[in-house]
Amino acid sequence: MISAVTLPRALRVGGGSVAELGTLIGSMGYRRPLLVTDAFMVQSGAAENLIASLSACGLEPCLFSETVPDPTTDSLWVGVRLAQDHNADCVIGFGGGSPMDSAKAIALLVAQGGEMRDYKAPKINSGPALPIFAVPTTAGTGSEATQFTIITDSKTDEKMLCIGSAFLPVAAIVDFELTLSMPARLTADTGIDALTHAIEAYVSRKANNFSDLLALKAINSIAGNLERAYVDGQDRSAREAMMYASTQAGMAFSNSSVALVHGMARPLGAHFHVAHGMSIAMLLPVVTEFSVGSAIPRYAECARALMCASDSDPDRLAADKLVERLRNLATDLAVPTPRSYGINEQEWKKLTPLMAQQAIDSGSPGNNPVVPEVTEVAALFDQVYA
Numbered sequence: 001m002i003s004a005v006t007l008p009r010a011l012r013v014g015g016g017s018v019a020e021l022g023t024l025i026g027s028m029g030y031r032r033p034l035l036v037t038d039a040f041m042v043q044s045g046a047a048e049n050l051i052a053s054l055s056a057c058g059l060e061p062c063l064f065s066e067t068v069p070d071p072t073t074d075s076l077w078v079g080v081r082l083a084q085d086h087n088a089d090c091v092i093g094f095g096g097g098s099p100m101d102s103a104k105a106i107a108l109l110v111a112q113g114g115e116m117r118d119y120k121a122p123k124i125n126s127g128p129a130l131p132i133f134a135v136p137t138t139a140g141t142g143s144e145a146t147q148f149t150i151i152t153d154s155k156t157d158e159k160m161l162c163i164g165s166a167f168l169p170v171a172a173i174v175d176f177e178l179t180l181s182m183p184a185r186l187t188a189d190t191g192i193d194a195l196t197h198a199i200e201a202y203v204s205r206k207a208n209n210f211s212d213l214l215a216l217k218a219i220n221s222i223a224g225n226l227e228r229a230y231v232d233g234q235d236r237s238a239r240e241a242m243m244y245a246s247t248q249a250g251m252a253f254s255n256s257s258v259a260l261v262h263g264m265a266r267p268l269g270a271h272f273h274v275a276h277g278m279s280i281a282m283l284l285p286v287v288t289e290f291s292v293g294s295a296i297p298r299y300a301e302c303a304r305a306l307m308c309a310s311d312s313d314p315d316r317l318a319a320d321k322l323v324e325r326l327r328n329l330a331t332d333l334a335v336p337t338p339r340s341y342g343i344n345e346q347e348w349k350k351l352t353p354l355m356a357q358q359a360i361d362s363g364s365p366g367n368n369p370v371v372p373e374v375t376e377v378a379a380l381f382d383q384v385y386a
Helices: 017-027 039-043 046-056 074-086 097-112 184-203 209-223 226-231 236-254 260-272 276-294 296-305 315-332 345-361 374-385
Strands: 010-013 033-036 062-064 090-095 132-136 148-152 159-163 171-174
Touching: 010 017, 010 236, 017 046, 017 090, 017 132, 017 171, 033 046, 033 074, 033 097, 039 046, 039 090, 046 090, 062 074, 074 097, 090 097, 097 132, 097 148, 097 159, 132 236, 159 260, 171 236, 184 209, 184 226, 184 236, 184 260, 184 276, 184 296, 209 236, 209 296, 226 236, 226 315, 260 276, 260 345, 260 374, 276 296, 276 315, 276 374, 296 315, 345 374
Parallel strands: 010 171, 033 062, 033 090, 090 132, 132 171
Antiparallel strands: 148 159
């Protein structure tokens, strides 16, 4: 079988590597980057420091810091106009998943125009787009190595999955020191998101030998380090391992796919304004239990990589141990349920049919080991709330 593999052209990996961003951009022939980030990165001084570093390399950066959590179609236009007015020749995504998704969308809209809904899956977007440089500050999305972006339609509240090489960064900076200030809740949720990327990439119907190696390595790295980083955010070795695992998991699912957990997480997050990582964390144990029987050997290998099952365990036992481990992990990392998070039960039930249909329509559940009917997705939403 021939697998089409897409990766960034360049990576700079290691503590302090963010200092090399300006040199990297200049070496590729670009001079006028639009730096896309959020208010927190401005308030912390990180954005100002990066602007100064870029300027010191002879670049002429422009700052757009008005990204919002779970970016919407409406939130993009100021950035698009700013990029046009600046005559930007590249875009930098600096921050967590929201600045990354915004940067990718802006890069495409500047080059092609139109509305983001014109580019949602199943459309494959191969370009053109402004070149994207990715600098993640959280260990979870893996967006620095993926050909995806997620944008919420402001008119319909649909979280739109947009796919294609137009969204793949040309280069990424993977600097774990940027994650040292992450709070415990964000560490937990983004870490579970990275774990889910790796598991879903491995059990996906689109899995291949290349993505398999990256997925299992990411799972194994997360196994020994997620709880350590959650308990002690200054644990440098745990932070470094989680950062690399996030990038590996991003490469894995970008060259395989995500599946049912992500398909369900998008409408959950859109309708109830739950952060993406937390939405994933709420869903992972229940959806894995639903899916495990259709890919027992694959889930068993995930369990062994996660070090909750041994090589001597039969596959069925190992797969069951994975489900148990994911439940315990949610407890250990204080993952809320929709109920404890404060989501109204009647509103949840009212929106469940729509969320189930939107999950199916996203296409991701079609990659799941067992492809669910819309009624089964609705039942899973009910189970997650209960």
